Amino acid sequence: MTFPRVGVIGAGQLARMMAVPANDLGIHLVALAASATDSAAQICEFVVGDYANVEDVIDFARDCDVITFEHELIPQSVIKALEISGARVYPKSDSFLFSQNKVEMRKKMDELGLPNPKWCLFDGGTSEIPFPLIAKTISGGYDGRGVFVADDPEELVNLHSSVNAPLLLEEKLSFDYEISVMVARSPHGQASTWPPTLTVQSDGICTSTITPAPELSPDLSVRAQEIALVIAQGIGLVGVMAVEIFVVGETLVINELALRPHNSGHWSIEGAVTSQFEQHLRAILDLPLGSTAMVAPFAVMGNVLGGEKSDLYRPYLHLMARNPSLKFHQYGKEVRPGRKIGHVTAIGSNLVELREEIDHAVDYIGGAIDE
């Protein structure tokens, strides 16, 4: 048997969902977990270790044919050390940087001639960007963390001194909505996109997605996918990447990159011939990419956020009876308020119904409604 062994650094829900197509394809997946109770560690082979510790990571990589990531927190120095040790690491450190450092990402988008918001690096002094503006920590932010609005210079100065590090400042756009384009690219340069996804946010957290983004014109849809393909090529992506894009009238502006399977691509498990998780594996193993065609006109996904209820099983009785087409995904995580603990997907042709069903399901599981 010559099936390869893939090591994933991180053992959250993304690694957990990667384990399914790995098993189907016969690929051995092993996760570097913080503990045996991690989401992925519950269901696949794992090694306990510290992703920030270079020895742990190199030890972990020794038996693997390829190493990949499910989060951006692993230090560049560790990825570089891994590469120097001879490990095959995808995405490469040079590419992954653009997912870890927002200033490097902005520079690269400018270099590629792609649409950035107005931006500047701020480390004290006066802002070139008019107020109100968006201030972001350069690394480490996600799900709305590390992203702030500064209404005036005083607020910016206070923020800067509380963060105690340089900030990326961006113009605050009045965008119509935000989309995400998932793209995959393999070492030999094959690339593919899925249809752009509308991401619905609340307090900086994605609560639901609709694919394809329903109000996006065919022209903008093509342009958004072109942008994702240009970035993939331009940064030498290997694996899947989410490109988050603001839609402002007929204009597209790049918001963020994530070089890994992403919440905005979860719909693809049921909604596309090839899921983002399978595609990521195909890409990092340099296998031909799978079809990204949808299997239904629409796919709607809702994140289950932790609420008052801790019993996530009992809601099945009502929800499965009410709608036999809902697809549930539990992450096996302890319920904490606001934490993403699962998601629900429905596919079909009636978008209004699909949205209602998904909104109802996540509200019911989370405990916001009782019936």
Place this chain on the structure above:
Amino acid sequence: MTFPRVGVIGAGQLARMMAVPANDLGIHLVALAASATDSAAQICEFVVGDYANVEDVIDFARDCDVITFEHELIPQSVIKALEISGARVYPKSDSFLFSQNKVEMRKKMDELGLPNPKWCLFDGGTSEIPFPLIAKTISGGYDGRGVFVADDPEELVNLHSSVNAPLLLEEKLSFDYEISVMVARSPHGQASTWPPTLTVQSDGICTSTITPAPELSPDLSVRAQEIALVIAQGIGLVGVMAVEIFVVGETLVINELALRPHNSGHWSIEGAVTSQFEQHLRAILDLPLGSTAMVAPFAVMGNVLGGEKSDLYRPYLHLMARNPSLKFHQYGKEVRPGRKIGHVTAIGSNLVELREEIDHAVDYIGGAIDE
């Protein structure tokens, strides 16, 4: 957390494929395996034990909320002992019997007024069934094993003395083709069927399936599903069951029952909203059943049978490039000639193309063709 724990007796590919929806639903699945290298043991929690040993099985069941099966080999005495011990076992021993004992099955079909072939029990003497006839061992046969053709009385007598046990004799039908209807039923009596599947056999082994069975008239399709529902109700089924049916002109004749997920239902992983594996879990946990609607007009599945080639990974390079829509399922089993080691599924609307692609893929993986 109140997620239940399901114990599966057996750790082959059926338990392996059951693990996927179990993880998605947050259900803890544990398999009773013969060894750590069993197909399911490679990817889910398992206990090593002997399914024919009542102590092993009762020990195994102790921590489980419900026990189910992935094969018919577990002795009735063990299932009964398990039930007496207080374990919740689905399907129940009384139902499972019809999957284990072909004479009891024939009697039950007669009792339910359902279409049997002419049959009789034979333990020497003269056959009531005209020659050539089908002779079957009463228990333990599958994939063509335990099924024989006797052309004349002498052959029957020789067979009887070599088997050294009573035989079930059945008329040898000139059937047009064989279909399988997958049906699910839960303890509170909810039941559902998937569209009937054409099963293509070679030497008694299913090589491929097409769903829905393309030449089956709408009337016969409804009748076949009615038969499956009547059997499910009549035997008190809990879980999923395959009802294999011969189509003879406008007549349906029941061939076999299998009270578990079945090869003829593998297409449902990609082809239906709810797969047979998820439905089995829902049924045995008395959760509302999922939608059995198809997500494409046709689903074609081909079994990968072990051949000359032992490298099952390398074929991906050619096959994935040739057809980006193929869905591969590896069972992690050692390659042995004729053994089912995986399957490939494709869904879509062009049945001719789908069949060609699946036939090509399984021939290429198995080594029968080189390009």
